[in-house]
Amino acid sequence: MRPLEESEIQQVFEKLFKFVGKNLKNIVDRADQPHCFRLHKKRVYYVREDIMKRATNISRDQLVSLGVCVGKFTHSDKFRLMIGALELLAAHAKHKMWVKPTSEMSFLYGNHLLKSGLGRITENTPANQGVVIFSMSDVPLGFGVAAKSTQDCRKLDPSAIVAFHQADVGEYLRAEDDMVQGKKE
Amino acid sequence: MGKRNKRSKGELPLAAPGDGDDELVPDDDDVAFVKSHRGYGAFFGERLEVEGIRVATTKRRKKGPDEDDVTAEYERAPRTVASRAENGEDDAPKTLALPVKRLDGTVIHAPTAPAPIEGAGVDDNMHNITPAARAALKKAREEWDRHEKESKALDASEAGAKKGKKARKAEQLANELGKTEYRQKLTTDKWWDKKKDGEGDDDDEGDDEGDDGDSEDDMDPAARARLSQARAAAALEEEMSADERRESVKARVGATCQGVMEDPEGKWADLREVCKLCEDRDGQIARLAALSMVLVFKDVCPGYRIRPPTPKELAMKVSKETQKLRDFEAGLLKTYGNFVRVLVRCGGGKGKSRSQRGKGGPDSATALRCLCVLLESLPHFNYRTDVLSALVPHLSHVDSAAADAVAGSIANAIKADMQGDTTLEALHMVAQLVKQNRCCCHPAALSPFLEIRFDEGILALEAQKAPEVLSRKQNRKKRADEREMIRKARAEKEKRKAEKERMKSFGHRDDSDSEEEDLEAQLERDMGEASGRMDNAQKKKMQSRMLEATFEMYFRVLKNAAGANPARGLPLMTPALVGLGKFTHLISVTFMADLMEVFRQLLAGDALSTEQKARCLLTACEVLSGHGEALQVDTGEFHRQLYAMLGQPSSGSSGWGGSDKRDGSSCDGSSSADRGTLRIRALQRFLGGYSHVDQGRVAAFAKRLAGAALCAEPGEAVGALGVSRQLLAAYPRTRCLLENERVGTGVFNPAVDDPESAVGLAAVLWDLALLRHHYHPAVAAAADEVARMPLAGAVPPALGSHAPAELARLHSTTRGDFRPAIPPPKVGKRARTSVLDRQTSRGGEANVLTPxxxxxxxxxxxxxxxxxxxxxxxxxxxxxxxxREFGVNVGLRAEVARLRRMSIQARERAEERRAAEAAKAKKAEKAKKAEKAKRAGEEVRGKKSKKKVKA
Structure with a gap:
């Protein structure tokens, strides 16, 4: 477990910035309790500082996880957000999409979000912007990338994709093994 | 002399056309003499005519035998006889053969000129006209008689000894020159005079004078008589004082207008006289004339637009009735046009200079009113464009009353407008005005267009016809087809033309197929026009043009407000927003994005007042909800604005800090009392309304609403609490605000103006606890209601069935009332009061203050x-x-009371003193007793000692 390096932190923040915009500031300097980012076994964790301090007592190979796992660095050293970041993103998201109840399951199985399933969308969402996807009762389901802007969405035909899938809460079941580093092995 | 001369020249035609033949009488020297000086003596022209009313008949009869024109005499004879019989005049000729000089120096030459009016005609007409007019005429005659007597007396005394200088000169000339030569000169002179007078008239009446003379020639005798009678009356009126003249003109105008209304087709010509009066120098007369003209036109004008007949139609031979109708139409149109011109000239508003407005005519307010009435009652008639274009500029002026009047009349016209062309015209004009003035117009300017009725069915049809989506290939094919079609049509045309040419060269005459076709089409069009029906396509075109113009105007206002240099005070903003809100369902989807963008800019900027912002939000909400799109768009930006506005302190009565200085801007009848409710309405629409909102956002709103209610005016507080209750009821998860436990992560941040990041779910509604002790019972009850909501499950509807906005209006204290009414203070124990107070409470007040x-x-x-x-x-x-006695009495009573108090005090003091003295006396007595005892003791002791000594 170690703090992120300059290049790593830039990558992480860039990804997060796509979803939360200027609210990134609120993530880094939390008003209630200080939090920090830690890298452990190529995974990035968002941890409360007191927990982080306690975690120092545990040896590296013994430490399975701490705090919230927001993503991981791939083999080619690219940062990828994982489903664990959902809570963080949902709390501070700038652009949101709401899924109709009928196509909730489709999304939770890892499919892209279609126009027919789009219940609501934040105004002024540009294309290729990170969006957090909610159910109609405001339960965060996952996140992705907007395929079209809000304006374009209006004229889209129902079978067109409006958001590309990145992560959804179904992964907790589907990719249970991948949740924690080393469990697969 | 000069003065009178000028006046008469300006106003009156010298003689009626009837007297042309008499002027050519060659023999009578005197006549010739007077004729020769007709031009110079124009000042008495009118008097001659009026004289003619009475004298002419006798004169002519006397002159009759040696007159040349026997036939004319013959024609006139029966009437003359009749008139003589009627008038009962004696046959003695009342000639004033010699020139007369009057006291004021005017020379009256012998009134040898025949009268322009046949006396019989006038007298025949006397029982046609109304009593008032008759009285006026009689009065005028009496006056004339007086003048005549005067002049007769003068005549007797001076006997024509003094002639005017010019007259003498002319006589000399006549002696010198041969008779014929002189006559020749005479005629030329006269011709010149006449021409000059004619010109003068032309100046007065404008262009219609030219054929006025023509029409007079072929007028029926009754009309001619009426005309000349009117002229005579006008001539008489010249002599009167201003007040008398007004009375007389009033009577005359009334009679004429009545006549025209009774028989418009027969008597329309009389209107010209009244129209002339509209340009009178005397403002009051002009005013009366204009107002009565308006009424007459309102009544008389036909329900269709008069169209000038084509040359073909003119060439056609028509029946008598048609001709009469045609004359009537043409004449009416001309008179109406002149009248409108006068009104437009006078009602020009303040923008025009005095010289532009001209001298005569009604004052501008009256002219404006007349124009308004014309627009409202004759929107279909000719010259509507003139009327409108004179009215519309008033909307940009400061004069609020004028602008309101104009707006009202335009609104009425639009309301009554079925075809839509009036509306469209008004729209274009106002839009142009708005454009030119850079949106700096009176707020009333846009209000008329709220009345426009858009036919939604037709417009919807158009909207449904969406452009079909074609692939590139199909597109190309379609375009090619179109091109082909156009090419073919063109070729066909060419061919036909060539063929025609060819046939012509052979001498073949075309049987004018196309012309016939044209005629048929025209006939059809006319029929359609007559039936007042429009076919669908036309209607659709009109409607869409109207819609386009309306929205263009509104968007211009919005864009201007959002632009770099907005109009000062944004006077048109509120009406534009109201209008947009009303026609929101007609806004094309393609505009929506732009519109929302403008709204966003407006709300972000600080050009708008808070009240306008609220209105803006409301409109945006209406626009969004009105569309009912398949795709719901989350309006985060608007929510943020609303949230920020709620955070701003609301200042007292005006609610929401918006102190609106411009009274005119409240155009949908929302008075100052409703401003607080405006905000509530916006809130309700946005949150409780159509779309689903984030829970966190809702929670933040509920919290902020409760906080705002703490410092808001009671009405608004009730409304805010009502809205927050609705929110909590609609989103059950937010009811955790009522609990002590913390839900969700983070801490509520009341300082942030963004409902998303404020972490509303972590807040606690402690404000309710304070609000339950609010001084206003309604607020306290509302707070209690919110606080008692169950934490889970469905919530029963609120006790009152009113919507929050309605509640807010109901309990608002801005109007100065309090609901429920404050009970009068209880009458408790009577406090110490002055004598007078006690008196009044015993009913003394009634004695003092009521008579x-x-x-x-x-x-x-x-x-x-x-x-x-x-x-x-x-x-x-x-x-x-x-x-006064009562006052004195009160004073005396006070004195008595004071004395009594003093005496009591004095008595007390005396008693005290007495008591003190008594005490002293007691003491002294005691001391005395003690002394006595002492003394006694000593005596005893002395005795004892004595005894001892004795012993």
Whole structure:
């Protein structure tokens, strides 16, 4: 477990910035309790500082996880957000999409979000912007990338994709093994 | 002399056309003489004519035998006889053969000119006209008689000894020159004179004078008589004082207008006289004339637009009736046009200079009113464009009353407008005005267009016809087809043309197929016009043009407000927003994005007042909800604005800090009292309304609403609490605000103006606890209601069935009332009061402040003459006496009370003193006793010692 390096932190923040915009500031300097980012076994964790301090007592190979796992660095050293970041993103998201109840399951199985399933969308969402996807009762389901802007969405035909899938809460079941580093092995 | 001369020249035609033949009488030298000086003596022209009313017949008869034109005499003869019989005049000729000089120096030459009016005609007409007019005429005649007597007296005394200088000169000339030559010169002179007079008239009446003469020639005798009678009356009026003239003109105008209304097709020509009066120098007369003209036109004008007949139609031979109708139409149109021109000239508003407005004519307010009435009652008639274009500029002026009047009349016109062309015209004009003035117009300018009725069915049809989506290939094919079609049509045309040419060269005459076709089409169009029906396509075109113009205007206002240099005060903003809100369902989807963008800019900028912002939000909400799109768009930006506005302190009565200085801007009848409710309405629409909102956001709103209610005016507080109750009811998860437990992560941040990041779910509604002790019972009840909501499950509807906005309006204290009414203070133990207070509470006040019985009776009684006044004075005196005595009495009582108090005090003090003395006396007695005892003891001791000594 170690703090992120300059290049790593830039990558992480860039990804997060796509979803939360200027609210990134609120993530880094939390008003209630200080939090920090830690890298452990190529995974990035968002941890409360007191927990982080306690975690120092545990040896590296013994430490399975701490705090919230927001993503991981791939083999080619690219940062990828994982489903664990959902809570963080949902709390501070700038652009949101709401899924109709009928196509909730489709999304939770890892499919892209279609126009027919789009219940609501934040105004002024540009294309290729990170969006957090909610159910109609405001339960965060996952996140992705907007395929079209809000304006374009209006004229889209129902079978067109409006958001590309990145992560959804179904992964907790589907990719249970991948949740924690080393469990697969 | 000069003055009168000028006046008469300006106003009157010298002689009616009827007297042309008499002027050519060659023999009579005197006649010739007078004729030769006709031009110079124009000042008495009118008098000659009026003289003619009475004298002409006798004169002519006397002259009859040696007159050349026997046939004319013959024609006139029966009427003359009749008139003589009627008038009962004696046959003695009343000639004034010699020139007369009057006291004021005017020379009256012998009135040898035949009268322009046949006396019989006038007298025949006397029983046609109304009594008022008859009276006026009679009066005028009497006056004339007086003048005549005067001049007769003069005539007797001076006997024509003095002739005018010019007259003498002319006589000399006549002696010198041969008769014929002189006559020749005479005729030329006369011709010149006549021409000149004619010109003068032309100047006065404008262009219609030219054929006025023509029409007079072929007028029926009755009309001619009426005309000349009117002229005679006008001539008479010249002599009167201003007041008399007004009365007389009033009567005349009334009679004429009545006549025209009774028989418009027969008597329309009379309107010209009234129209002339509209340009009178005397403003009052012009005003009366204009107002009555408006009424007449309102009544008389046909329900269709008059179209000038084509040359073909003119060439056609028509029946008598048609001709009459045609004449009527043409004449009416001309008169109407002149009248409108006068009104437009006078009602030009303040923008025009005095010279532009011209001298004569009604004042601008009257002219404006007339124009308004014309627009409202004759929107279909000709010259509507002129009327509108004169009215519309008033909307940009500062004069609020004028702008309101104009807006009202335009609104009425639009309301009554079925075809839509009036509306469209007004729209274009106002839009142009708005454009030119850079949106700096009176707020009333846009209000008329709220009345436009858009036919949604037709417009919807158009909207449904969406452009079909074609692939590139299909597109190309379609375009090619179109091109082909156009090419073919063109080729066909060419071919036909060539063929025609060819045939022509052979001498073949075309049987004008196309012309016939044209005629048929035209006929069809005319029929359609007559039936007042529009086919669908036309209607659709009109409607869409109207819609386009309306929205263009509104968007211009919005864009201007959002632009770099907005109009000062944004006067048109509120009406534009109201209008947009009303026609929101008609806004094309393609505009929506732009519109929302403008709204966003407006809300982000600080050009708008808070009230306008609220209105803006409301409109945006209406626009969004009105569309019912398949795709719901989350309006985060608007929510943020609303949230930020809620955070701003609301200042007292005006609610939401918006103190609106411009009174005119409240155009949908929302008075100052409703401003607080405006905000509530916006809130309700946005949150409780159509779309689903984030829970966190809702929670933040609920919290902020409760906080705003703490410092808001009671009405608004009730509304805010109502809205927050609705929110909590609709989103059950947010009811955790009512609990002590913390839900969700983070801490509520009340300082952030963004409902998303404020972490509303972590807040606690402690404000309710304070609000339950609010001084206003309604607010306290509302807070209690919110606080008692169940934490889970469905919530029963609120006790009152009112919407929050309605509640807010109901409980608003901005109007100065309090609901429920404040109970009067309880009468408790009587406090220590002054004597007077005690007096008044015993009913003394009634004695002091209400007048006595008698006084009241007198006041109630009807107006009093002199003796009653005495009684009144007496009673008043007594009343005041009593009042004074009462005052004195009060003073005396106070004095008595004071004295009594003093005496009590004095008595107490005396008693005290007495007590003190008594005490002293007791002491002294005691001391004395003690002394006595001592002394006694000593004596005893002395005795004892004595005894001892003895012993």
């Amino acid at each position: 006595g019985d008698e006084l009241a009776r007198i006041i109630a009684a009807e107006r009093t003459p002199a003796d009653e006044r005495d009684r009144l004075a007496q009673t008043l005196r007594r009343h005041f006496c009593e009042t």
